[in-house]
Amino acid sequence: AKSNDRASANPSAFAPVAEEFETARSIHDQAMTLAQSIFDGARGGRPVNCSAAKAIVADLLGSVIRSPDANLLLVQMRRYDKGLFAHAVNVCVLSLIVASGEDFDADIVSLGLGALLHDIGETRIPRQLLRNTGVLNDTERRLFEQHPRLGGMLLAQSEVVSQAARQIVRDHHERIDGSGYPNHVAGDGLSLACQLVAIADMYDEMFTGRNQAML
Numbered sequence: 001a002k003s004n005d006r007a008s009a010n011p012s013a014f015a016p017v018a019e020e021f022e023t024a025r026s027i028h029d030q031a032m033t034l035a036q037s038i039f040d041g042a043r044g045g046r047p048v049n050c051s052a053a054k055a056i057v058a059d060l061l062g063s064v065i066r067s068p069d070a071n072l073l074l075v076q077m078r079r080y081d082k083g084l085f086a087h088a089v090n091v092c093v094l095s096l097i098v099a100s101g102e103d104f105d106a107d108i109v110s111l112g113l114g115a116l117l118h119d120i121g122e123t124r125i126p127r128q129l130l131r132n133t134g135v136l137n138d139t140e141r142r143l144f145e146q147h148p149r150l151g152g153m154l155l156a157q158s159e160v161v162s163q164a165a166r167q168i169v170r171d172h173h174e175r176i177d178g179s180g181y182p183n184h185v186a187g188d189g190l191s192l193a194c195q196l197v198a199i200a201d202m203y204d205e206m207f208t209g210r211n212q213a214m215l
Helices: 002-009 011-043 050-066 068-077 084-101 108-116 120-124 138-144 147-155 163-171 192-208
Strands: none
Touching: 011 050, 011 068, 011 084, 011 120, 050 068, 050 084, 050 108, 068 084, 084 108, 084 192, 108 163, 108 192, 120 147, 147 163, 163 192
16 A cells, blocks of 8 residues: 555655566567577577677666666566577676666676576587476586586677676676685685676575575
8 A cells, every 4th residue: 555655645756667568578578589590690600790799788787777677677577588688688688787876886788798608608509408397416417517617708709799798798607705716716706797697696586586596
């Protein structure tokens, strides 16, 4: 009742969400299509289209700045979409929302690009392993845990992807206490951007139920 009272007292409270929602939906749909093309291309052995990825980030960032709430709502509406490219867009949006809301000091475009491409290395992991919904054996887990390193290799030669973005791809499964993978980076070795994307990644994995066997 209190929530309804607040809305009645201030009917313009939801105006920014309503005004941006359809534009944000269109941008998200385009981002999903382009992200699928990027990931499918990488899976087929083609170079990662980093310029297209950067354009996605720019469009998403513009929408997030106009209305973070509209973008968060769209992420929540796609909670049952477990595709790799959908996860990539979700993590990018979540990371941009947090970073823009906290006046993130680092290059926010690099943050968004690293977030969008954080799992690009999974395109080099056998699909049957990624589809596994049971407990991984030691061999399978060691193979899966190489995807951040593989992602870094895929982006190593791109002039479009900054060092900060590549670091996010390489380190998004590292943890501050050194318990992560693949290199057990800890403490000051992890940038704030890496930590932010790691949280967004874990949140979306748990929220959508994607890759539960890998957590």
